[in-house]
Amino acid sequence: MTSLPTFDEMQAAHERIAPYVHRTPVLTSRFIDEVMGASLFFKCENFQKAGAFKxxxxxxxxxxxxxxxxxxxxxxxxxxxxxxxxxxxxxxxxxxxxxxxxxxxxxxxxxxxxxxxxxxxxxxxxxxxxxxxxxxxxxxxxxxxVHPYNDPRVIAGQGTCARELIEQVDGLDAVIAPIGGGGMVSGTCLTLSHLAPEIAIYAGEPEQADDAARSLKAGRIIADDAPHTVADGLKVPLKDLTWSFVSRHVTDILTVSEDEIVEAMKLMWKRMKVVVEPSSAVPLAALLKNRAAFAGKRVGVIVTGGNVDIDALPWTAPRA
The missing domain is CATH 3.40.50.1100 (Rossmann fold)
Known part of the structure; x- marks a missing residue:
């Protein structure tokens, strides 16, 4: 296995990439907070360069x-x-x-x-x-x-997002991000385990591409070859580097249906006025489905991207 990225490498990445990426905003929605019974803080990587945290x-x-x-x-x-x-x-x-x-x-x-x-x-x-x-x-x-996620340089770079988030929002109880291959979740684990180990880390995943959730339960990587989900960015399996972080630091992986993903995406478009892709709506869908577990808590939600085909939106196009 390639060696895991270190906290110092995440810090170095933060300095290296600063001239080329945005420090993205954190948005809130009083309506969504009332529905949730919790305070949600959306770290909007859909406003990132090229439209995604990657x-x-x-x-x-x-x-x-x-x-x-x-x-x-x-x-x-x-x-x-x-x-x-x-x-x-x-x-x-x-x-x-x-x-x-x-x-x-x-x-x-x-x-x-x-x-x-x-x-x-x-x-x-x-x-x-x-x-x-x-x-x-x-x-x-x-x-x-440059592997999309199973690369220490990539994981270190993704970890800069969580560093920004905890600088922007005090007193978080939990952070949740979508999980496919696990690059963003691993970067979040790398950063928070050093800077804020008291913050619980969760991941959201489609039921139709739930290999990470099954892996966490089984204690080993379970890989699906070609799952079908509207969340097209979450179809890839965990690899050795990302599994190392997920298996040691993630509290739980919460799965959601295709309809729950689309409803959460619509809610963000309608109430927050932000363009997010289906993969980015998975964490909110997971929170809404598990409201009781997060009641009264302050939760950071990493909104991973906004690259969506506006001519084939999931509520207008037929889904597999």
Whole structure:
């Protein structure tokens, strides 16, 4: 296993990426607080560069490369946000970027990768196809692989989000983020275990892609190859680095139905006036479903991204 990122590496990432990413705002909603019976603080990474928290980890990885590594460029596989964010970061440093994407990924996310100067190579919508096509890309280009989440540079970068959150909001009892591969949750664990170990860490996950929840219960990684969920950013499995953080620091992983995800997404659009993608609505859906467990508490909610295809919104388009 590659070594885990350290707290000092998260602190270094915070300084390294500061010129290239936003310090995103924290929003609240009195209406949602009343519905919840709790105080929620939404850390809005949907306002981040490239529209997602993944700009943090991608930028840390790209700007941490040696000159020799940077000349060969970077490559990754991604359902969308990491690919767009890596393309953004590569563009800032002036290096080439190739992204392997499922052919079923939202067109808006493919367009974003290309808009930031990245090259898209399509694969079938399964983990096995993604990894096979990616191996061909690396053999062809010699590019530096920046994994979407199982990379210490990426996890350290994602950890800067939780550092900002606890600087912006005092007295949190819990923080919740969506979980797919676990990069954001791992970064949150890295930061909070050092700076605020009293804060409980939760994750939200779709019932139809609940491998992380099943992994936590089983005490080992359980991976699904190609789950179907409206939360397209949460279809990937945990890996060794992220499992190490999740298994040691996460209090619970709360699962929600497809309808609960869509209703939470609609609630955020209507009441908070913010554009969030389905994956980003999963934590709120999980909180609403488990109101009693969070009653009276102060909860940080990491809103991971806002890259949604507005021509195929989940309440207007048929769902699988």
């Amino acid at each position: 700009a943090r980890g991608a930028t840390n990885a790209v700007f941490g490369l040696s000159e020799e590594q940077a000349r060969r460029g970077v490559a990754t596989h991604s359902s969308g946000n990491h690919g767009a964010c890596l393309s953004y970061a590569a563009g800032r440093r002036g290096v080439p970027c190739t992204v392997v994407m499922p052919r079923t990924a939202p067109q808006a996310k493919k367009d974003a990768v290309q808009g930031y100067g990245g090259r898209v190579v399509e694969c079938e919508p399964s983990t096995s196809s993604r990894e096979a096509v990616f191996a061909e890309v690396v053999a062809e280009t010699g590019a530096e692989f």
